[in-house]
Amino acid sequence: MIKLSTLFWLVLVSTIGFAMFAVKYGVQSLEGELNRTKRAIIAEQHAIRADEAEWAYLTRPETLDEMNRRHLSLGPMSTKQLRTSITDVPLRVVAPAVDIPVVTVADEPPDSPQSTIPTSTIAPILPEKPTDAAQLSKAAPAKASAKPVPPRRPRSLDELIAQVAASR
Amino acid sequence: MIAAQRLDDNPCRPRHFKPPPCVAIIPDGPAKQALEACRIRLLVTGGLFALVFAVVALRVVEIVAVGGGTAESQIARFRVVTEPAPSHADILDRNGNVLAATLDSPSLYANPKQIVDATEAANRLVRVFPTLAAAEVYAKLTSGKSFVWIRRHLTPAEQYDVNQLGIPGLEFEHEERRVYPDGGLTSHVVGYTGIDNAGFAGVERGLDGVLRGRREPLELSLDLRLQYILHEELQRIIDDFTAKGGAGLIMDVNSGEILAMTSLPDFDPNRPTAPDPEHPSIPLADRMFDRVTLGVYELGSIFKIFTVAMALDCGTATVASTYDASHPIKIGRFTISDYHGKHRVLSVPEILMYSSNIGAARMAVAAGAQTQREFLARLGLLKPPKIEVSEVGAPHYPAKWREVNVMTIAFGHGISVTPLSFATAAAALVNGGILRPATLVKPPAGYEPQGRRVISTKTSEQMRRLMRLVVEHGTGTMAAAPGYVVGGKTGTADKVSGRHYAERKLLSSFVGVFPINNPKYLVLTMVDEPHPNKQSHGYATAGWTVAPATSRIIQRIAPLLGVQPVDESSPEVQRALMVESLQGKRIEAY
Numbered sequence: 001m002i003k004l005s006t007l008f009w010l011v012l013v014s015t016i017g018f019a020m021f022a023v024k025y026g027v028q029s030l031e032g033e034l035n036r037t038k039r040a041i042i043a044e045q046h047a048i049r050a051d052e053a054e055w056a057y058l059t060r061p062e063t064l065d066e067m068n069r070r071h072l073s074l075g076p077m078s079t080k081q082l083r084t085s086i087t088d089v090p091l092r093v094v095a096p097a098v099d100i101p102v103v104t105v106a107d108e109p110p111d112s113p114q115s116t117i118p119t120s121t122i123a124p125i126l127p128e129k130p131t132d133a134a135q136l137s138k139a140a141p142a143k144a145s146a147k148p149v150p151p152r153r154p155r156s157l158d159e160l161i162a163q164v165a166a167s168r
Numbered sequence: 169m170i171a172a173q174r175l176d177d178n179p180c181r182p183r184h185f186k187p188p189p190c191v192a193i194i195p196d197g198p199a200k201q202a203l204e205a206c207r208i209r210l211l212v213t214g215g216l217f218a219l220v221f222a223v224v225a226l227r228v229v230e231i232v233a234v235g236g237g238t239a240e241s242q243i244a245r246f247r248v249v250t251e252p253a254p255s256h257a258d259i260l261d262r263n264g265n266v267l268a269a270t271l272d273s274p275s276l277y278a279n280p281k282q283i284v285d286a287t288e289a290a291n292r293l294v295r296v297f298p299t300l301a302a303a304e305v306y307a308k309l310t311s312g313k314s315f316v317w318i319r320r321h322l323t324p325a326e327q328y329d330v331n332q333l334g335i336p337g338l339e340f341e342h343e344e345r346r347v348y349p350d351g352g353l354t355s356h357v358v359g360y361t362g363i364d365n366a367g368f369a370g371v372e373r374g375l376d377g378v379l380r381g382r383r384e385p386l387e388l389s390l391d392l393r394l395q396y397i398l399h400e401e402l403q404r405i406i407d408d409f410t411a412k413g414g415a416g417l418i419m420d421v422n423s424g425e426i427l428a429m430t431s432l433p434d435f436d437p438n439r440p441t442a443p444d445p446e447h448p449s450i451p452l453a454d455r456m457f458d459r460v461t462l463g464v465y466e467l468g469s470i471f472k473i474f475t476v477a478m479a480l481d482c483g484t485a486t487v488a489s490t491y492d493a494s495h496p497i498k499i500g501r502f503t504i505s506d507y508h509g510k511h512r513v514l515s516v517p518e519i520l521m522y523s524s525n526i527g528a529a530r531m532a533v534a535a536g537a538q539t540q541r542e543f544l545a546r547l548g549l550l551k552p553p554k555i556e557v558s559e560v561g562a563p564h565y566p567a568k569w570r571e572v573n574v575m576t577i578a579f580g581h582g583i584s585v586t587p588l589s590f591a592t593a594a595a596a597l598v599n600g601g602i603l604r605p606a607t608l609v610k611p612p613a614g615y616e617p618q619g620r621r622v623i624s625t626k627t628s629e630q631m632r633r634l635m636r637l638v639v640e641h642g643t644g645t646m647a648a649a650p651g652y653v654v655g656g657k658t659g660t661a662d663k664v665s666g667r668h669y670a671e672r673k674l675l676s677s678f679v680g681v682f683p684i685n686n687p688k689y690l691v692l693t694m695v696d697e698p699h700p701n702k703q704s705h706g707y708a709t710a711g712w713t714v715a716p717a718t719s720r721i722i723q724r725i726a727p728l729l730g731v732q733p734v735d736e737s738s739p740e741v742q743r744a745l746m747v748e749s750l751q752g753k754r755i756e757a758y
Contacts, residue, residue: 038250046272049258050324056266057349061396076724079651079733158323160438161273161347165321166299167439 054157255344255365258385259358259372261392262427262610266349267358268372268437270365273345274327275320278309282337286310289335293318296329321345346372348437350392353399356458357390357429357557357608360437368440369456371608374558387610389425394418397724398428401717402693406432409698409713415459415587416693418725421595421681423617424604426555427689427729429588431459462559464584465694468661469523469643469710470594470679471580475532476520476634477597478543481627484535487634488749490515491534493526499572504529504579507660507709510756517747520634521642521755523658525579532578537569540577546622547593548603549585556608561586580659581669587677591692593622594679598635598655598687601628636684636745641755647680647715649722651733653741655684656718658710663697673697676710680718685744688731691718 068074154160254270261267283289290306297319308316321343322330330338346361348354359370367373371388379386402414418428433447435455444450457463479485493514496505506524519527532540544550544565552562564584566573576582588606596603602619611617623631635655638644643658659677662669677694681687693714704712726733734741 047324049269050271053266053269053271053347053349056269059265060350060353061393062353065396065400077727078723082651082727082733157347157349158325160349161271161321161323161345162326164345164347164438165273165319167442 050157057157057160253381253383255381256346256361256367256372256376256379257382259379260385260387261354261390261395262387263391263393264387265392267354267388267390267392269347269349270344271347273321273323273343274340275343276318276322276327276330277339277341278316278318279314279337279339280309280311280316281314283309284336289333289337292333292335293330293338296326296333351436351438352434353392353395353430354390355434355437356431356460357388357395358437359557360435360440369559370437370458370557374556375609388608389420389427389610390429390608391427391728393728394428394725395430397721398691398693399430399432401721401724402430402432402695405693405695405698405713405717408703409695409701409708411695411698411713413454413459413696414694415463415696416691416721417460417587417591418721419591419595419606419690419692421599421687421690422604423611424592424595424606424619425610426606426608429460429608431457431463458557458559459587459694459696461553461555461557461586461588462561464561464564464586465675465677466581466584466661466664467587467590467677467694468580468659468675469525469528470590470657470659470677471583472520472523472528472578472659473594473597473631473635473657473679474544474547474549475528475540475578476516477623477627477631478540479516479531479535480630481623482535482539482543484539485516485531487516487630487747489531491519491527491530493519493524493530495526497526497529497575499575502572502576504575515749517634517637517750520657521637523579523638523643528578529575532574533571537571537574540574541569544577544583546603547596548605549583549589549593551589553586553589553592554605555588560588563589580661587692587694591679591690594681594692595687595690596622597628597631598681598684598690599628600625632681632684632687633745633747635681637747637750637755639680639684643711644678644680644715646711647678647718647722649682649719649726651736652722652726652731653683653685653734653736653745654680654719654722655682655745656680656715658715660709660711674708676708676713678710678714678718680715680722682722682726683731683734685741689725689729691721691725693718693721 154163256268256270258266258270259268278289280286286306286309290302290309293305294300294302300319305318308318318338319326322340327340330340344365346365348358348360355370357370359372359374360368361372362368367376367379371386372379375386398416398418402416405411406414414432416428416430417426419426433444433450433455435444435452436442440456441452443452444455476485479489480487490513493506493509494511496503496509498504504525506522506526508522509526510518510522510524514522514524514527516527516531518524519531535543541550550563550565552560554560563586565577566582573582592606593603596619601621601623603622604617604619607617632655635657636653637655638657639647639654644656647654647656647658656679659675659679661675661677663673663675665673675694675696676698677692680691680693682689682691695713698708698713700706700708700712707713
């Protein structure tokens with residue numbers, strides 16, 4: 001009888017001891033994993049910050065303006081394009097003529113679908129003064145070919161940081 | 169013993185009889201004492217063990233049942249990695265575009281004692297950093313020290329490349345760097361930082377305490393799109409009229425928020441001391457100088473709006489009052505004359521419309537020096553402007569306010585203020601008469617900015633009508649932006665050079681408000697020393713330089729700001745902007 005109870009206590013103690021150590025090591029490894037994950041999150045957050053700064057750099061109004069000139073030629077909206085009252089909207093759209101003249105953007109191959117737009121649809125969004133747009137589109141490539149890109153305009157944030165580091 | 173054995177072994181003993189077991193032999197003497205000591209020790213040891221186990225058991229009971237707390241309360245005890253806050257918070261514009269960011273920028277160092285093959289390492293490092301000299305790197309790697317910098321502030325791509333090399337003994341030191349993705353566009357507003365990221369100028373310096381150690385980014389009231397438009401248009405006037413510089417700002421007249429603020433020439437906050445590759449001749453001090461908040465200027469005729477508002481508000485004049493502007497005024501060694509004199513008696517609207525110096529001077533004299541000084545002080549023009557930027561210029565004005573000063577201040581000479589102070593005060597004239605301090609920080613949603621009434625609602629309404637006249641018929645006709653009902657005032661001041669006014673050196677400025685019938689935004693543009701060109705028919709005055717620029721700016725920004733164009737000839741707009749004293753009269757063209 002005495003031997004049985006001794007056995008019971010021994011088994012209990014060893015089970016509890018084993019369980020305790022198992023939990024302890026489990027917690028430790030979980031803690032390690034948590035720290036690893038946190039570190040990874042922090043690294044990722046830093047990368048996101050860098051990417052956000054890079055995004056801000058690549059979407060500077062200056063860059064967007066240049067890209068607009070090169071690819072879209074959108075002008076500021078004029079008041080004539082705005083119809084603020086419902087009575088200003090015409091009731092029926094007049095059907096366009098059959099042979100639509102086609103405007104081709106010079107820089108792109110003529111078969112690309114974006115480059116062929118019927119004039120009737122883009123007429124209202126052309127800038128007020130076409131001479132301006134013409135000058136701008138002329139000026140842009142001339143500037144690019146005139147001299148190599150000065151160090152002032154790095155093409156990515158990496159380059160910018162490198163330049164900043166070099167200048168300090 | 170022998171007797172007992174004998175008894176047990178005795179086959180004749182009765183069955184039920186069992187001899188009692190032998191009584192333990194209790195020894196006597198020293199053996200007995202030793203046994204006694206053992207027993208006591210056993211007892212004490214057992215007692216101690218029992219006590220310890222009881223303590224442990226009690227503690228277990230206590231932890232589990234009484235004082236252990238919840239599992240969550242134990243989390244703090246674990247050592248967990250937390251992100252160190254960046255030394256300075258990011259700065260964003262009102263739409264969340266990044267204006268300044270603190271980025272990780274690791275620096276590469278080497279422990280030469282751990283470098284196995286210095287030649288190989290140097291060659292491979294030079295492949296990653298082509299600007300480094302192999303010999304130099306080799307010398308560093310064989311220096312025998314335990315720490316040498318290879319390169320500071322690496323880009324993420326460079327760090328990746330160095331990691332790819334897999335050279336033992338190369339380590340990274342964590343450092344931070346302030347980056348301004350928009351470069352010169354917001355240079356004067358945002359400012360720049362020096363080594364260890366301390367703010368040196370602009371908001372970086374003015375709000376250094378706020379930015380330091382803060383996690384969430386700081387949102388400015390600036391709108392990057394508007395900033396770009398203002399910057400571009402100002403640069404265009406400067407180029408067209410070969411001017412020395414320019415300044416401009418766009419302000420919400422009802423809240424004092426500054427939506428755009430630019431001073432040209434400017435600098436790149438990423439490399440503040442580097443020369444401008446496009447204009448290397450412009451000195452650094454000139455590019456660093458903030459003309460909006462720090463520069464004080466005699467702004468000239470745009471000051472007449474204050475003179476007229478003062479006269480109307482204090483009751484020394486009504487819209488129908490007239491002043492004799494037929495002859496120049498001679499006072500002391502000065503002669504006050506009109507640029508394009510009408511040589512007749514002018515009414516108040518005409519004085520503003522044709523920008524008559526004589527008329528404005530007479531109007532101010534009628535109000536008196538005391539009134540003028542008090543009025544300008546009430547508008548905050550006799551104190552440095554309050555703004556989040558650290559560079560602010562104190563105004564210059566005469567210590568003794570004599571009659572000649574009254575006359576010249578009436579048309580904006582003899583008093584120098586910052587364009588920012590001017591814009592803040594001008595916003596109060598049109599927004600219904602409430603002066604609200606200008607701010608560069610975006611207020612929280614629903615925040616009602618505190619203001620102080622400086623003129624009556626009625627005077628403010630009259631001022632709106634008069635300023636509309638200037639653009640409709642007066643000196644500022646080129647500022648008109650169809651549909652946006654612009655009102656404003658031109659100002660062309662002669663710059664002081666030495667003790668005299670220089671005839672050829674002008675400071676042209678224009679303050680425009682739109683839509684003037686229900687003012688929302690104010691655009692102030694100023695150009696320093698413009699020179700006439702062919703397109704402007706030999707003029708460099710405000711009407712030919714900054715007024716057309718204001719028109720272009722308003723036409724570009726109004727759609728972005730959600731201002732709906734209206735039909736300017738519609739009866740409601742006409743009624744809102746009618747000047748009664750001019751009704752039925754023929755208005756002379758300027």
